[in-house]
Amino acid sequence: MESDWTKNSRAQRIGSKELEPWDCAKTTTALWREQRYQFNIKEDVTGHTQVKSSVQRAIRAKILEQYKEGIEGIIDDVMPKKSPLILMKCHEHINLIVMNNEVLFFNHFDGPYFxxxxxxxxxxxxxxxxxxxxxxxxxxxxxxxxMCPGLTSKGARMDVSVPADAVVAITAEGKNEILAVGTTKMSTDDIKRINKNIGVETAHYLNDYLWKTVVDL
Incomplete structure (x- = not known):
């Protein structure tokens, strides 16, 4: 039987080049959490290159456009203009954006940056x-x-209003650190109203293989 991963990859090859945030989250999470798949920076990176300044500007501009006010005031700290940007290409068309030996963002094909x-x-x-x-x-x-009930029950909080397909950080009751990143499958208003099914599709979570990845170039 064809896996969701294969279906996504095949659909991407024969369809449009742009993935929706939902598809990107679904695909990247499958990679990070697959128990038989031990992500290894030496074995699973198919190549890496320092991108040209024009490409670096384009990536920076796309990230600025995607996150707007969330990153405008810190973009020069996050992605210093004079620091080289390394693009790492992994199996299954995952891209890692690396600066100063730190993975900053990832995406799938030409999809949104997480x-x-x-x-x-x-x-x-x-x-x-x-x-x-x-x-x-x-x-x-x-x-x-x-699931939606995990975001609407006592102890959960949604103090912001976001639409469907928004990239969000996930925190937890009694915890200070962000535990996961994902995309909303429906708006926060609909999460409250419908209160069933998947509310956020997880793309990356604490202690997954991406979290454990160490870059030394």
């Missing part, structure tokens, strides 16, 4: 934050998608 948790721990206000209840923590830490 900040890594290590970057978000330095700049926690880059993304809107949704808080799950205490009971959802173990599921988030296992890479599970976040």
């Amino acid at each position: 900040p890594t948790l290590k970057l978000l721990h330095k700049y926690p206000n880059m993304l809107p934050r949704l808080q799950v209840d205490r009971g959802a923590i173990k599921f988030v830490m296992a890479g599970a998608n976040i």
Whole structure:
């Protein structure tokens, strides 16, 4: 039977070149959390290159456009203009954006850029934050998608209003650090109203293989 991963990759090759945030999250999470897949920076990176200044400006501009006020005031700290930008290409068409031996962002094909948790721990206000209840923590830490009731029950909080397909940071009741990054499958208003099914598709979570990746170029 064809896996979701293969379906996504095949659809991307024969369809449009742009992936929706939902598809990107679904694909990257499958890579990071697949138990038989041990992400290894030496084995799974198919190549890396220092990009030209024009390409670096284009990537920077796309990230600025995507995150706007969340990153405008810190973009020069996050992506210094004079620091070389390394593009790492991995299996399954995953791209890692690396500066100063730190993975800052990742995406799938030409899809949206997701900040890594290590970057978000330095700049926690880059993304809107949704808080799950205490009971959802173990599921988030296992890479599970976040169901609507985990965002609406006692202990959960959604203090911001975001649309569907927004990249969001996930925190948890009683925890200070951001635990995961994902995309909303529906707006926060609909999460509250419908209160069932998947609310956020997880793309990257604490202690997954991306979190454990160490770059030494």
